[in-house]
Amino acid sequence: MVATPNPDMFSLFLSQCGATPQAPFLIAADGAVLTYEAALRRSAQLANAFRAQGVQPGDCIAIQVEKSQTALLTWLAALQAGAVYLPLNTGYTTGELRYFLGDAQPSLLLCRAEDEAPLAALCAEIGVPALLTLDSEGTGGMLVAAAADQPETFERAPLTPDTLAAILYTSGTTGRSKGAMLSHANLASNALTLVDHWRFTTDDRLLHALPIFHTHGLFVATNVTIAAGSAMIFLPKFDADALVRLMGQASVLMGVPTFYTRLLAHPGFTRELASGMRLFISGSAPLSAETHKEFSALTGQAILERYGMTETNMNTSNPYDAARKPGSVGFPLPGVALRIADQATGTILPQGEIGGIEVRGPNVFMGYWQMPEKTAQEFRADGFFITGDMGRIDEEGYVHIVGRAKDVIIAGGFNIYPAEVEAALDEIPGIAESAVIGVPHTDLGEAVVAVVKSTDAALDQDAIAVALKDRLARFKAPRAVIFVDELPRNTMGKVQKNVLREAHGGLFRD
Numbered sequence: 001m002v003a004t005p006n007p008d009m010f011s012l013f014l015s016q017c018g019a020t021p022q023a024p025f026l027i028a029a030d031g032a033v034l035t036y037e038a039a040l041r042r043s044a045q046l047a048n049a050f051r052a053q054g055v056q057p058g059d060c061i062a063i064q065v066e067k068s069q070t071a072l073l074t075w076l077a078a079l080q081a082g083a084v085y086l087p088l089n090t091g092y093t094t095g096e097l098r099y100f101l102g103d104a105q106p107s108l109l110l111c112r113a114e115d116e117a118p119l120a121a122l123c124a125e126i127g128v129p130a131l132l133t134l135d136s137e138g139t140g141g142m143l144v145a146a147a148a149d150q151p152e153t154f155e156r157a158p159l160t161p162d163t164l165a166a167i168l169y170t171s172g173t174t175g176r177s178k179g180a181m182l183s184h185a186n187l188a189s190n191a192l193t194l195v196d197h198w199r200f201t202t203d204d205r206l207l208h209a210l211p212i213f214h215t216h217g218l219f220v221a222t223n224v225t226i227a228a229g230s231a232m233i234f235l236p237k238f239d240a241d242a243l244v245r246l247m248g249q250a251s252v253l254m255g256v257p258t259f260y261t262r263l264l265a266h267p268g269f270t271r272e273l274a275s276g277m278r279l280f281i282s283g284s285a286p287l288s289a290e291t292h293k294e295f296s297a298l299t300g301q302a303i304l305e306r307y308g309m310t311e312t313n314m315n316t317s318n319p320y321d322a323a324r325k326p327g328s329v330g331f332p333l334p335g336v337a338l339r340i341a342d343q344a345t346g347t348i349l350p351q352g353e354i355g356g357i358e359v360r361g362p363n364v365f366m367g368y369w370q371m372p373e374k375t376a377q378e379f380r381a382d383g384f385f386i387t388g389d390m391g392r393i394d395e396e397g398y399v400h401i402v403g404r405a406k407d408v409i410i411a412g413g414f415n416i417y418p419a420e421v422e423a424a425l426d427e428i429p430g431i432a433e434s435a436v437i438g439v440p441h442t443d444l445g446e447a448v449v450a451v452v453k454s455t456d457a458a459l460d461q462d463a464i465a466v467a468l469k470d471r472l473a474r475f476k477a478p479r480a481v482i483f484v485d486e487l488p489r490n491t492m493g494k495v496q497k498n499v500l501r502e503a504h505g506g507l508f509r510d
């Protein structure tokens, strides 16, 4: 790893290209290798193609495409073009995109080839000047054609550590989604810390099966790989069979807890197979102590759990060398200050007590895009960010997340805000009111369940699924709908979700 005084991700990438140009950067499932040097050339062509479409430094480019090598290289292209990268979950519907594109006003949208017609209309409607497409393999589409004849070098845009590198939208407990603004320094500082903490080297081969539109797959996995000069075995999506087939060539896996429960259920995942790996990392959602222990019993290795957020990148991690405690997210990372405070007053609580988790450090974002008031509300006067997670620090200093103050469901590592699903449900004719809860789910950790008061006897779960199809990404759709005569309410008239959780919590338990 080559460190520079004020590093940014593209400088780190260039350092690796200079030091080991022929080292593998991306390895496909069939073994085909894309070297650092080839990735530099291809990403320069993409940067030139973006520039030719009118993208200037500081402009935003929005991306909603399937995972492919070319899709990943658009991140490197944006970095060198000085563009602000806005990756979007491939599950979002056109209606959901209308909000994100309207809010961020990108200069260019890169979308799937099959979405070209509806999204060209959307771009015309909201004034996005350029649209390119990319096919699901990353080998065809307007972007590939536009980049083919472009020069393989690109004069990168100047930047400072505080230059905006990316906007990632996080859903809101109430109201609008917020665009978290991440600077080049936010991303590079966290990547370098993690390389060090997790002992990444040029020898590492990271098994990459996460999506690349969220922090985990894009920043944690990819930026750590770049900063270390290691390689990724780059898979289009999670598939337990593929992971078992390729694990023998890998040294590290990063995943959400569902990856680990599915691996444990796979007959091909054995102690011998795992013995070639030096590190298994979990995050994005709570890894149950039970899964942690089951994994240790099978493999003899302890999963390393860490904790982060879109707004903060990674905040804590279990240690590399010392005990990795089941049910704990470890210690604050070097440079990150973490405290437990009373949610209402901000008073710092004594060690051992449960309160709101607050963090401060070079990893913490610059604020929410065009929402200065919302940003101000979520920071304390001394610069600590209020995460909305509840936790405690135990007698040995390990951080434990014990719940969430924010009303969010985390299913398979995706965050889903009940208020958004309720609003979509309430728009359906025949639904008088609704309440959405998260229910324990053996595969996804939590699953979305809707409790609905209906005035239309013909309305059933299937009809609701059809009505939601174009309004909400599929991963947000209720896995079950329960029809009730009345929703339980307290004396203030507020729906008692705890009563609903108690009544329906056993729905997906084996």
Ligand code: MCA
Residues within 6 Å of the ligand: 091, 209, 210, 211, 214, 215, 216, 217, 237, 238, 256, 258, 259, 283, 284, 285, 307, 308, 309, 310, 313, 411, 412, 413, 414, 444, 473, 474, 475, 476
């Ligand atoms: C897919 N579906 C889901 C989910 N994923 N439903 C609920 N929750 C999900 N997570 C739905 C699809 O819409 C589809 O619905 C059906 O399930 C099957 O889709 P498929 O793609 O086959 O699903 P899968 O392969 O089983 O995917 C499950 C998965 C995947 C492997 C857990 O969701 C995944 O890779 N999750 C990782 C998420 C992640 O990267 N999170 C990091 C966020 P239908 O059949 O009805 O069409 S970053 C973060 O949280 C912070 C910063 C951090 O700390 O990292």
Ligand code: AMP
Residues within 6 Å of the ligand: 170, 215, 282, 283, 284, 285, 286, 287, 305, 306, 307, 308, 309, 310, 311, 329, 387, 388, 389, 401, 404, 410, 415
């Ligand atoms: P996101 O909004 O997608 O950035 O998700 C961030 C949230 O995921 C955090 O605020 C936590 O609630 C949750 N999270 C991330 N890592 C962990 C973890 N290891 N254990 C429990 N929750 C986690």
